[in-house]
Amino acid sequence: MLELVKVSKLFNPGTPDEKVALMSINLKFNPGDFVTVIGSNGAGKSTLMNIISGVMNPDMGEVLMEGHEIQQLPEHRRSRWVGRVFQDPMAGTAPRMSIEENLAMAYMRGKKRGLGWGVNAAKRVLFREQLQRLGIGLENRLNAKVGLLSGGERQALSLLMATFTKPQILLLDEHTAALDPARAELITRLTEEIVSELKLTTLMVTHNMEQAIRLGNRLVMMDKGRIILDIPEERKRSLTVSQLLGEFERISGHQLSDDRIVLG
Ligand SMILES: Nc1ncnc2c1ncn2[C@@H]1O[C@H](COP(=O)(O)OP(=O)(O)OP(=O)(O)O)[C@@H](O)[C@H]1O
Secondary structure, eight states, X not given: OEEEEEEEEEESTTSTTOEEEEEEEEEEOOTTOEEEEEEOTTSSHHHHHHHHHTSSOOXXXXXXXXXXXXXXXXXXXXXXXXXXXXXXXXXXXXXXXXXXXXXHHHHHTTSOTTSOOSOOHHHHHHHHHHHHHHTSSGGGOTXXXXXXXXXXXXXXXXXXXXXXXOOSEEEEESTTTTXXXXXXXXXXXXXXXXXXXXXXXXXXXXXXXHHHHHSSSEEEEEETTEEEEEEOHHHHHTOOHHHHHHHHHHHHSSOOOOTTOBOO
């Protein structure tokens, strides 16, 4: 399982622009944990995801996967363990390639090259089956270019691609924030279904307080590069949005300043 031990990240050290993004973060996942993350602007939420996925390395501390240090491994060497869906529906898929070519790429993630990138009949059956589960008709559009899909369709495809090879950790980076309410709800529902069916360990950053409470079994609050509260399932279940904001204020000493906050 994934564990972060005393992870710190500083940007522009020793300059007037010095920024503490993460300050000695400890975070241990239990198998199947679905952790939602909220925090002020600049709290370090994206940096946390970037460090887990290998987009950047920490200055100090360890990222452990099944007890092995992986903090120095580049992003492509972690892709077998880490699935990620971004806020931007344009990220995470190759727009000029077809749905089936995108899925073939996701299917090969972490596997040795030379096993065949092509789409054969057997793979096509598998892709169709998987797409069917999304319930939005993409299984009939295998040859459609992904760039032509709507934002919601692309996010559904990104979600499927990110989870195709059952990653050890699924990172959801405000993945419904750019969608209209109906599509955001669809992607949220698909997320819950896929995560629970595959029993994925998941970390989701969200600006939607109601969603942060409703989804998952743990809620982590971040402020100024630190985890200030880690709320377990039993407490989270009975929490209201105003209690959550009150807790944040009590611990941090200031209001949650999030310019994209959605209360629910
Ligand atoms: N590449 C970078 N270079 C310099 N500073 C950075 C860089 N990336 C992040 N920071 C700074 O590190 C801190 C943490 O940023 P981060 O993006 O992780 O926060 P966040 O919680 O995701 O914020 P938001 O909710 O506003 O997206 C901020 O002060 C930010 O300005």
